[in-house]
Amino acid sequence: MTPVIEGVTPIITAAGRGVRMQSQKTKTLFRIGGKPILEHTLISLRHTFCQPPIVVLSPSSSTLKELVRHYNGNFLIQPEPTGNAKALELVLQNYSVTSPSVFVVNGDDSYLYSVQTLKNFAANFNSKLLEVSFITTHPLKPYPNVRKVIRDAGNNFTALEYSDIYNEVVCGCYLFNTAWVKKHLPLLSPKPPKGEYLIVDLLTMAASTHAKIEPFLLTNPTEWWGINTREDLMFARKLWKKQHPE
Numbered sequence: 001m002t003p004v005i006e007g008v009t010p011i012i013t014a015a016g017r018g019v020r021m022q023s024q025k026t027k028t029l030f031r032i033g034g035k036p037i038l039e040h041t042l043i044s045l046r047h048t049f050c051q052p053p054i055v056v057l058s059p060s061s062s063t064l065k066e067l068v069r070h071y072n073g074n075f076l077i078q079p080e081p082t083g084n085a086k087a088l089e090l091v092l093q094n095y096s097v098t099s100p101s102v103f104v105v106n107g108d109d110s111y112l113y114s115v116q117t118l119k120n121f122a123a124n125f126n127s128k129l130l131e132v133s134f135i136t137t138h139p140l141k142p143y144p145n146v147r148k149v150i151r152d153a154g155n156n157f158t159a160l161e162y163s164d165i166y167n168e169v170v171c172g173c174y175l176f177n178t179a180w181v182k183k184h185l186p187l188l189s190p191k192p193p194k195g196e197y198l199i200v201d202l203l204t205m206a207a208s209t210h211a212k213i214e215p216f217l218l219t220n221p222t223e224w225w226g227i228n229t230r231e232d233l234m235f236a237r238k239l240w241k242k243q244h245p246e
Contacts, residue, residue, distance in 0.1 A: 005122045009099045009178075010045045010053040013087040014038055014064065014107030015078035026061055028107045030233055033240045037227065038064060040111035042071040048118040049103065054095060056087035083196030089185050097178055101125065104199060106172035109226035112239060113173070117223055121216050122175065130214055131180040132206040135173040137218035140239075143169065143226065147200050149215055157215050158207055160200060168217070170200055171224045180211065 014028050028038035038055075045053045053073045057064050058081070068075045076094055078087050088104055091097070103122065113135075125133045136149050147160040149168040160170065184205055188197050206213040218224055222243060225236050 002116070002119050002123070004050050005048060005119060006050045007100045007126075008049050008103050008122060008175075009051055009095075009097050009101075010049045010103045010105075011088060011091050012038070012041060012045070012053050012055040012105055012107045012110070013084040014061075015056050015058040015081060015087055016108065026058065026064060027227065029063060030227070032111060032233075032237050033244060036064075036067060037111050038107050039067055039071075041105065041107060041113075042068065042073060044110070044113055044115055044118060045105075046071055047115045048122070051099065054091050055107070056090060081194075081196070083191075083194075083198050085185060085188050085197035085199045085202065088181070088199060089197075092182060092185070100178055102176050102178055102181060104174045104176070106226075108228075109172050109224060111236070112223045112225065112243065114223060117218065117220075118173075121173070124214075124216055125175045128214065129212065130175070131177040131211045132203065132213040133175045133216050134203060135171040135218050135224070136168050136215045137171055137221045137224050138168055139224070140221050145228075146170065146226070157203075157213060160204055168215075170203070171218060172226065174199055174202075176202070180206075 016027060029036045042053065055068045055073050055075045056078050057075050059077055059079060065075055076090055078090055084106065121135060147170045148163040149157060149170065150159040150161060152158050184202060188201050190197055222239050225239055227233050227236050
């Protein structure tokens with residue numbers, strides 16, 4: 001196992017309300033493999049990065065606050081669900097982030113990543129002196145409302161688009177050069193219909209401005225599955241059992 005990664009501030013965005021789960025319970029408190037979804041991510045990040053994570057939570061997340069404290073993490077409250085880019089901006093406004101780069105991951109779809117995958121992701125970012133990188137994969141089955149990666153003839157990332165044809169998709173795990181993201185976050189615009197500010201729009205911005213950006217393809221698609229519905233949760237539990245047979 002490679003050493004833990006230095007010089008990175010890890011951030012987990014977990015302030016979404018998860019209304020499609022049809023439950024009053026915060027989505028990242030649903031259990032997989034005997035633990036809350038968020039706990040798996042906290043454990044992985046503890047073994048990946050030197051710095052403890054900063055977790056952005058919703059106002060009703062008292063149980064999650066205790067969970068974050070248990071893993072020596074810090075947390076902030078995002079008063080309104082205005083998107084994960086606003087969650088990232090909230091962290092940068094409230095903490096003196098001096099690390100060369102920031103790692104940002106969605107709290108509801110990061111429970112399957114292996115520590116080695118996250119370390120490889122960070123090592124690739126550092127070795128190539130990238131400004132922006134993000135994990136992608138070819139999902140195991142069609143996944144709605146996710147951005148598909150568009151590449152040119154030279155296999156370089158050029159854009160994102162919504163598509164019913166699933167191919168290589170964005171997984172919601174990002175690395176940014178700190179100076180770059182501080183400069184470009186204020187340039188984002190809200191997206192209809194909810195008026196959210198989204199991190200994926202930073203990827204398109206990076207490509208259009210010729211930043212040093214490169215996707216990191218997750219070759220093992222069983223390490224990613226987003227959870228938006230009860231059906232997604234059941235499939236996630238099957239993936240977890242496949243990775244962790246008794």
